[in-house]
Amino acid sequence: MSFVKNYIGEVWGAVKSLATGMKLTGQYALRHKKEKITQQYPDNKDTLKLPERFRGEVVLIHDENNEHACTGCTACELACPNGSIKIITKFDLTPEGKKKKAVDTFVYHLDLCTMCNLCIEACPTDAIKMAQTFEHSVTDRNKLIKVLNKPGSKIREGVEEKKSQ
Amino acid sequence: MWSLQNIADKVHDWLYLTFNPTLAMLFEFVIIGALAIGLFAMLGLILIYMERKVSAWMQLRLGPNRVGPKGIFQTMADTLKLIVKEGMTPDGADKLLFHIAPFLVMIVAMVVLAPLMFAKGFQIWDINIGVFFITAVSSISVIGVLMAGWASNNKYSLLGAMRSGAQIVSYELSAGLSILAVIVLTGSLKLSDIIASQENGWWIFKGHLPVWIAFVIFIIAVTAETNRAPFDLAEAESELTAGFHTEYSGMKFALFFLAEYVNIFVVCALGATLFLGGWMPLHFGTNTQFNKVMDYIPSVVWFFGKTFFLIFVIMWFRWTFPRLRIDQLLHLEWKYLLPISMINLLLATLIAIMNWHF
Amino acid sequence: MTEEVVITDQDDLIINVGPQHPSTHGVLHLVITLNGETVKKVEPHLGYIHRSIEKMCESLTYRQFIYTTSRMDYLSSHINNHCCAMCVEKGLQVEVPPRAQVIRVLMDELTRLASHQLWWGALAMDVGALTPFFLAFREREMINDIMEETCGTRLTMNYMVPGGVMADIHPNFQRRVHEFLAHFKRKIDEYDELITDNIIFQNRTKGIGFISKEDAISYGMSGPSARGSGVQCDIRKLYPYEVYDKLQFKEIIESGGDCFARYMVRMKEMKQSMSIVEQLIDNIPEGDFQAKTKNVLKLPKGEFYSRVETARGELGVYIISEGGTTPYRIKFRSPGYSNLSALDHMTRGQKIGDMVAIMGTLDLVIPDIDR
């Protein structure tokens, strides 16, 4: 008789455990509207706000006078593990007639970048930062190679080149 | 009152009055074929959409919502995609069997529609062994699955097909026995008789414990027979990638997919007919007031409502449970379902003989 | 100890599972010899995503190489970074400020929670239930959002630097962690309702993939997979680092040795991790988040080894320095590699379906194995 008892107990336990699971999913099916967990991505583009620390891509900060704080010290270039930053420097003449090293082109390879934030950490003048953009898909890989300094931009007055080491 | 029966009868009469009998019959065949194809296409679209929505709800998602309002044209877009896809045949495949298999599965799915009673008096063929016909014919589809798996020349497919074979043959027993529990009570295999016997209440209400047990076993067994999760071992995607239809692509895959859903519909329709009264409205014994109100709802709505409820339950299973293992699946059948349904049949017999049911 | 040699005969069916297979969680390639449905032998073939991180690190400086380790076991990237940072600190003999230590441990435990949640969903998907995956992601998403706010990224953080952490925690951090804990406490019972108590799941995992304590040690298994066999191997308890020795938590050990035991270890570990986070979240000491280090790091000549407990087991970082700015040789002792080596032993004589469950409970992350 104990066999029959065990048998029925087994079946009953199994049915109960299955019913518990079904109850849960059934409840979810009923109140899915309130608890939905997916985002309707392109629709919520306007309200979507990424945290300010989010690492999307490296940008060179320009102010309204088209000036930036990059001195061309290449600290970021050295800090980058993947070689995604290349800085080509030139020598500007200061008003006093002294030669001063300045950035000519700030080349940034987004295709190589791993968003490790090491360049931002390394920058002595806080000239670069991480932007919150994240839609980087393009049709041509070459479009991912970017020049960060805007045409005609120049180094902001008063930014002293600090020794990076 | 408007009903499908009147329309069917009118068309029938008109055809036989206008044309000679042979031609009229031919026209009728064409109409039946067209209706069946229409039903197929509609079922495919609705059920796949429903599956996606139900799964989305249970997973707290929205489901398809881009193509058309609430995404109702999503399945159509998918069908279009499948048509545009190239149907490939693997090099080493047994070409003949490979091409026949989807046809066979489709034919089976179509033929079992014949004895189903979709509404009051709306039936293609009121065969006197209707239930038996459905159980017999629907098990032919396993041959299609075996063919597909064998012909693909793919090891996953082969394993999937063999599993499917073992599974379908096993679960047919308990499905058959649970059907018998109702047959014992009604004393007829004819679907119209079975529905008629439930005029004063569905068997699920009248039949006490044996019918409830039979109902549960029936639902479990047909879930297994249609290769649905948690019994989807023939296409267990985490083990065999896609099981027996791994090598099928494009429209041939779509046909397998469609046949699967139509099979679900058929077994659920059978379940609704046997246990939930088919097109019969919800009647409570002699409560004429209530019964009258229920009668206002068209019979076709009752039928499809019950069927879709059962389909929902089967989908509910799929999105809740983990998959069984093949040996556990067979043990479930041979150690639990079969003995229980045999004893249950005896109980049902007792009730039938003693006339204990209402 | 030695296993009998498997002879492949005519009846055997040889099947490739992976590299493109839903249950291998990545590009693992297993060649399985089957006898009917029974697995006779499993032979892993690795290297589909081998990037030779060890070789790569030989040309990166001590600040730079840490980021590569986020890509190894991407589900516990914080813990990987932590281990590397600790190894470099060992060489530099830098004292990490207490605030940084607490932040590190908090991040580690949150990562462990997130990793276990993903594992839970993935395991459920392996055994055929699809809904849990989404439920697991609901909670994981909250942790990812917290990480995103403080660390800047969601998966490959690179937040730990030699000497501390890269940035201080975000002002919202504590509030959001509290929100998460309150939410997850309610939801973890649903995990049990849906999967743990489910009879089908229990049948699929109980008594499956047994490995004894001795074998688990011999195979070098570690982490929850080994603790399911009764091996005491939690590095947090045995060789405490950072503030783990001051915390109240239990090392979860199950003696079953089967899939269900490994499953239960992880489920209970989630609760332990929650309690660790609870203990620390309101007690983050004030102070610096980073110790002062030189701009260019140079490790003295010698060998340094540090080990931490990742979500998958023991991670070891072995640095051989010749005194330069780059390591001479780095070896990562990854938990997944050793755990995978036991797969063949565990699967023999089981069904194909079991193999999937065993792989699920081993919690393999393929980049961790391939490195």
Add this chain to the structure above:
Amino acid sequence: MGAGSLIALTIAAITFSGLAILAAKLITRATTNKQKGEPYECGVPTRGPSWVQYNVGYYLFALLFLIFDVELIFLFPWAVVVKKIGWVAMIEILIFFFILFTGFLYAHKKGALKWK
């Protein structure tokens, strides 16, 4: 409608499937290359033939099924007339099930239901 409807439905199924496949064939442009015809085995060339005899553990179940399914067919006509015959049917089925159950238990004891 009579049995002829079966023919109608069969033809309908064939037409439907045939048209669908044909339409797909007309629309798509087939390309061939060597890899395309390979059986899918997770992207790795398959080892050995797929059409091999292999040991499925379930052939015993198939045999058992054959026996039971035949019994099931006998049960259908019995089920229809149970109500008319009454107790005799009950006794008959008890005897029938007794034999069946004994066979089932025998198979169980012999280990036919155990997976090898």
Add this chain to the structure above:
Amino acid sequence: MTREELKIKITELFPTAGFEEGGDTSAAGWLNVQIEATAWLPLAEQLKQKPEFHFDYLFCVTGVDWKTHLSMVYHLTSTIHRHTIVIKSKLDRNNPEIESVAHIWRTAEFNEREAYEMFGIKFLHHPDLRLLILPEGWEGKNPMRKDFEDPVNMIRL
């Protein structure tokens, strides 16, 4: 056992074994033992079987290319006594050979295969010494050696 005790015990067993100090010299630091390649297998058996050692957990196996020679490094822990030891063995760079310990610690099987393909170290009596990570056709090329160059797969920044 502490580091000093281990040192004494091992010197008793293998008088040829050398000890090196370096890296972590704190109290928690591990004993570094330098032995001949031929002495490795007997030592390994002793380390595993002697109850006072009971080194049953081999948690890190790796090779190092020192440009002049190769060396194998084994990290061992006892799960009972919780002491750790590091065994190192110098190997000839042109013909590196060492006995396999896969039958003592099962984890060595995979780790030795990795060292075999990465450094070209031959493990004698290894049950299954084949390429594990590298694809076919890489036999003889040893990527982790310092002088390895591959113009296709290696990118120099």
